[in-house]
Amino acid sequence: MRSIGALGKATNTKVETIRYYERIGLLAPPQRTDGNYRTYDDEALARLSFIRRSRDLGFSLDQVRALLSLTDQGTQDCKTVDRIARDHMAEIERKIADIIALRHELSTMIESCGGGNISECRIIEALSPFDN
Amino acid sequence: MRSIGALGKATNTKVETIRYYERIGLLAPPQRTDGNYRTYDDEALARLSFIRRSRDLGFSLDQVRALLSLTDQGTQDCKTVDRIARDHMAEIERKIADIIALRHELSTMIESCGGGNISECRIIEALSPFDN
DNA sequence: TCTTGACCCTGTAGTTGCTACAGGGAGCAT
DNA sequence: ATGCTCCCTGTAGCAACTACAGGGTCAAGA
Numbered sequence: 001m002r003s004i005g006a007l008g009k010a011t012n013t014k015v016e017t018i019r020y021y022e023r024i025g026l027l028a029p030p031q032r033t034d035g036n037y038r039t040y041d042d043e044a045l046a047r048l049s050f051i052r053r054s055r056d057l058g059f060s061l062d063q064v065r066a067l068l069s070l071t072d073q074g075t076q077d078c079k080t081v082d083r084i085a086r087d088h089m090a091e092i093e094r095k096i097a098d099i100i101a102l103r104h105e106l107s108t109m110i111e112s113c114g115g116g117n118i119s120e121c122r123i124i125e126a127l128s129p130f131d132n
Numbered sequence: 133m134r135s136i137g138a139l140g141k142a143t144n145t146k147v148e149t150i151r152y153y154e155r156i157g158l159l160a161p162p163q164r165t166d167g168n169y170r171t172y173d174d175e176a177l178a179r180l181s182f183i184r185r186s187r188d189l190g191f192s193l194d195q196v197r198a199l200l201s202l203t204d205q206g207t208q209d210c211k212t213v214d215r216i217a218r219d220h221m222a223e224i225e226r227k228i229a230d231i232i233a234l235r236h237e238l239s240t241m242i243e244s245c246g247g248g249n250i251s252e253c254r255i256i257e258a259l260s261p262f263d264n
Numbered sequence: 265t266c267t268t269g270a271c272c273c274t275g276t277a278g279t280t281g282c283t284a285c286a287g288g289g290a291g292c293a294t
Numbered sequence: 295a296t297g298c299t300c301c302c303t304g305t306a307g308c309a310a311c312t313a314c315a316g317g318g319t320c321a322a323g324a
Binding site: 146148149152156165166167168169187192193194 | 309311313
């Protein structure tokens with residue numbers, strides 16, 4: 001059994017975040033000590049680790065919730081898990097395409113600017129709606 | 133002169149967003165009609181277009197505010213504009229590196245999963261903290 | 265003329281995923 | 295007894311919008 005601070009350290013999670021996960025129902029309310037402190041067992045540690053790893057991989061809290069409920073059911077419904085993961089992957093691919101296009105636009109814009117204190121700023125021009 | 137709805141259509145911006153920009157001081161409060169409707173001139177259109185284009189390129193509202201104040205001053209301080217743009221570019225590069233690493237992790241995880249209704253789900257395993 | 269419908273107004277609350285207090289209590293060391 | 299670190303609840307804040315609720319305005323059609 002460990003305190004919320006210890007759990008936070010073990011999972012690299014802020015104490016407030018753990019309480020937040022409890023509040024939104026991702027983590028079950030843990031047992032309390034006489035002094036009303038939360039105490040966590042190894043299962044809670046495993047669950048929070050799972051949540052954090054999923055979050056690190058970019059899953060939304062809703063997706064994490066779905067993944068958790070699938071593992072809670074113990075049905076090992078790999079098809080559904082796979083779909084969630086693949087959906088997420090597709091979104092990541094979209095984001096990559098978007099951000100790379102954006103980088104291209106940005107770099108074109110920046111390159112067209114000499115960078116000095118000139119009277120006509122190409123960056124501002126590039127952002128402006130009309131040719132002036 | 134155009135209504136807020138017309139301005140929204142012209143700049144692909146929701147009406148609520150325009151009012152929001154006004155509330156946070158990005159857009160000046162426009163003139164009103166007798167019926168208390170906002171009316172926008174071409175300058176407002178140009179300004180909102182600038183904001184939207186900057187936002188599309190991923191600049192934060194704070195960055196947009198800085199860029200706008202630079203253009204408002206008319207000093208054409210290209211050095212500062214360039215710095216803002218380059219800072220933003222560096223952040224984009226960081227994000228690209230992060231998301232590509234993430235894609236790699238995700239795809240490795242997904243590939244290790246057959247995708248059927250098997251008793252052991254590799255994705256869940258990959259997300260779990262302990263080998264089971 | 266009346267009515268319908270599209271638009272507009274203000275103000276507030278919700279979204280995501282936390283984070284940061286404020287104002288207090290618990291527990292341990294000195 | 296005092297200080298210190300941790301913990302508690304509850305609420306408000308962040309970005310950048312978005313979505314109402316509960317009304318007012320205005321132009322067109324029957």
